[in-house]
Amino acid sequence: MKYQVGQRVTGTINNISDLGIFVTLSHHKTGLVHHSDFGNNWLREKSNYHVGEQIRLVIIHNYKGKIGLSKMRVNDPDLIDHTNSFSDTKKADFTRVLSTTVSDAKKEIKKLEKDLISYAN
Incomplete structure (x- = not known):
């Protein structure tokens, strides 16, 4: 499956590190919610997430198989989900x-x- 920028996805947290949250998506793909997504609140925010937890995210980039994800931009109207039948x-x-x-x-x-x-x- 080819993930598109703007696509909303649900994934499972498989690791939380200083770099961010690593998430497993469907079809055994993984992506990263970079710590900068949380701004200056990363140290406080990362304790709110746990390995094995389901999380709703948006694809913010997909370059050479590296999938960038965002928790904070899930409701961003500028990121249009072309897989959503209501987008158009x-x-x-x-x-x-x-x-x-x-x-x-x-x-x-x-x-x-x-x-x-x-x-x-």
């Missing part, structure tokens, strides 16, 4: 698109419920 939706269309998505999801759930009941019988 205009604000005026968002409610309509969201309603359609919810409606489609409800239909799919009902279909799966029927399939499950017929499978159980």
Whole structure:
């Protein structure tokens, strides 16, 4: 899997060092949240994280297989997640698109419920 800048990901912390937080992503890829992501608070902040913990991050760069991650920029609107189906939706269309998505999801759930009941019988 090719990770793209702006993509939001969930990973597992596998090491915490003076350099930052090393995180394992899906497909056995690893990345680093550099200590500078936390500004001057790194020494205090690093005690809030633990090996094995799940953490939500954003890809800030991917150069020659080196994946840079950020915890502080997860909600940064300038980092557009192109894997998110809502990324290209205009604000005026968002409610309509969201309603359609919810409606489609409800239909799919009902279909799966029927399939499950017929499978159980």
